[in-house]
Amino acid sequence: MPDSPAAAIASTYFPGARCENERWVRSEMLGLLDHWFDWRKSLFPDDFAATSEAAAAPEARADLSARLQELAQALTAETPTHTPRYIGHMKAEISLPALFGWLAAMLHNPNNTSQEASRVGSVIETEAVAMLASMLGYDPAEAQGHFTSGGTVANFEAVWRARYRMDHWLSLGLYVAETTGEPLDVFAAAHMGWDRFRELWDQHGLTDATLRRYSAAVGNPAAVWARIGRAAGRDYLGPVLLAPGTKHYSWLKAANVFGLGEGSLWSIALDAEGRLDIEDLDRLIREARAQGRPVLTAVSVAGTTETSEIDPIDAVHDRLEAWERDEGVHIWRHVDAAYGGFLCAVLGGPDEAALSPASAAALRAIGRADSVTIDPHKLGYVPYACGAFLTRDRARYAVSAFDAPYLDRPELGDGKWASTLEGSRTAAGAAATWLTGRTLGFGPEGLGTLLAETVRTARAFRGAVAAAVPEVRFLEPVDANIVCFSLAREGEALSSANARTAALFDAIHASAELSASRTTLGAGYARLIDRHLASYDGVKDADGLVLVRCVFMNPYWADPANRGLLFPQIAGFIRRHVEAAAPALRGAA
Structure with a gap:
């Protein structure tokens, strides 16, 4: 390849379209296996060996070898996505740091459900999340997150947390209405913000045990929604999700999975260039308020799945921050950056001009969101399946437990199992992302140059x-x-x-x-x-x-x-x- 920065990165950090790096890749993979074997043999040398080479059944081994060759041959009919001739979907060659990191972790098979099951993998995940957070514009010292099986689950994680926050606010609003007899303004209560929540909490001397009785997430949702309707003086139809017409199919799945119904997913109109229309976003918020239906989350997209449009995320934040400032309406802001999030690596470097000024401004605004979805298995060149979910800080990451002290929420223990939708989670994707960040780097001189x-x-x-x-x-x-x-x-x-x-x-x-x-x-x-x-x-x-x-x-x-x-x-x-x-x-x- 010619000696350009991007070509040098492709030559160094990828296998090569014609396997130009075959000899070195073989050496590194064999080295990983040697290291793994040596580590296993070095542990507990006095333990009895349950198997031996002599005891192995040659017929079974021969059968396994034959079946392995059968599988390898079958896979040669798989779509060859490593070649530049493949321009079909959001799938391409995987990088060598990602391949080596994935393989190294898989040999040890850590389960990031807890630190006990993944002493090293859980630490690698935390460090990899910090790398992604920094790239996306979050403060890596404050941001929280974890790896998922992909963008769909990461989007579900956003809905789960947005519901957790809204449920606290609406539960308190229902408590005040039922105990004082004041009419319940559902929209205002569901978007009151933490400052108002703390004020009312202290004013009424509330406890966790008390507020649980007003929670639709903890109790019977049908019964609580009926009580909300009575307190408001009209039927409560539940919250809505706002997402642009370019939204990923996972948002419709989320509406179903979280019991909201497909009618709760309201599409924000697109402008003449196929991006989210800010005025229609504003219109839908007003319509939701008129119907007494809270906005569970407002979604913008950085890199749509169809044509890779980048919504005006900066303008979306400006408008929603105006709702907070002028109306006291706090709406959860999520950016679905599953595809385009890694384009943030281009920002601030000599290649930023490859992006339009509008796209660059939109990508810079991702760090103002409450939560973000990003898929390393797309433009991060990491093996499937690897997504990630991040929040701006620990308060926004809180979920599930209904302990009052989300004001000062305690740690969930040694693992993230209680704060992730998935229970068992491999550390392989985190390790692949970690090694990519530590070598190629997620900045304008590394991955950004290539993208x-x-x-x-x-x-x-x-x-x-x-x-x-x-x-x-x-x-x-x-x-x-x-x-x-x-x-x-x-x-x-x-x-x-x-x-x-x-x-x-x-x-x-x-x-x-x-x-x-x-x-x-x-x-x-x-x-x-x-x-x-x-x-x-x-x-x-x-x-x-x-x-x-x-x-x-x-x-x-x-x-x-x-x-x-x-x-x-x-x-x-x-x-x-x-x-x-x-x-x-x-x-x-």
Whole structure:
């Protein structure tokens, strides 16, 4: 590879698209195994050996070897996501620090459910969380968090904590209403904030045992909701979740899992560029207040799963902080940065210009959120399954236990099992993230350099393909490293363009040389679809927009030689498909 910072990182910290680092990787993996074997043999040397080489059954070993080879051969049919030819989904090569860290931890198999079961793994997790916190803009000395199996569970963790906080505030509001006879303003009570909560707590001389009787999370929720309705003078319909139309499917799952119902998930409209509309967020909060339904959390997205848009997170925080300041309404703010969170590594360095000023400002604002989801198994180049959930501080991390002293909450003991939705949790993902942070680094001189190059690659791809195939219509804007496009002639009807785009994807899918993905933007993207159609005077005769989706997160794109080789091949594939379909189109016309 050429001697550029990003190319040097790809050459050093990854296996190599053609296994260029094979000899060194073999050596390091064998070294890990040697270390593991030596450690095991050094412990308790006088203990009786339950097995021996001579006692092993050769037939069983031969069968195991054969089955292992069978499995290895079967896996050669797996999708080859390590190559830059794969631009299908948010999956690519894993880094060597992540691979080595994952393997080292897995050999010891620690369970991060408690420090007793994971003396070292739990410490590594704490240190890795601090690294991620620093990258995201949190104070690593204050931030709390843990690793999860992925972004879905991490998003669930946010809902769990937001509910914990809201339940305390609403329980106290119900207590005051029932003991004084004052009407209950559900929305105001559920968003009162900790200062007001402490004031009322002290004023009424409350205890944990007393407040538990007013909690829907601790008691029978149906019964407590009925009491809330009586105190408020109208039926209580429960809280709502606010998330943009680009939201991940995990938010619908969360509404179901937490018993809120799908109707509780309110979609924030998207603007003409496919990002969260601030004015609609404000409208929905007012609507929730009018209906007496608290806002459990307001979600913004840093790197949507479809097209990688980055919501105006800074403006979202500005608006919600205005609600706190002017109305006394405290709403839990969560950023779903499962994909784009690692782009924070680009900030503050020489490559920040790869991001638009709006994207950079949005990413800088992540540290103002109450909680964040991030997936190291995406742009952190860590093996599956590895997500992480972080909060700004210990108070926001508190959950589950209903002890009054969340004002001064005691530690939960030697493990996080009581504060994580998952019980048993491997330390492997934390170890992979930890070693990546300790070597490559999560700053602008390390991972940030590589990620900035993937963003530049996406833009270079657009330029190369647009020059070769004028009928390719790229979706604008591109905030990160995902590029989406359709096929359309000037003035073509959307239904016709959709059919031709779908046919192109089918051809790509059938090819052994290239992998891309397909997505369809629905009615929630109406303004963005209109904007896309206007770019070629298209006729809107359908609601959805079919797109070919290309994800340029592979580290080997940092080598310009890969662009020089593969961009013309991809453009040529598209051009040949368009030309082959042209006679049929003329005939149809």
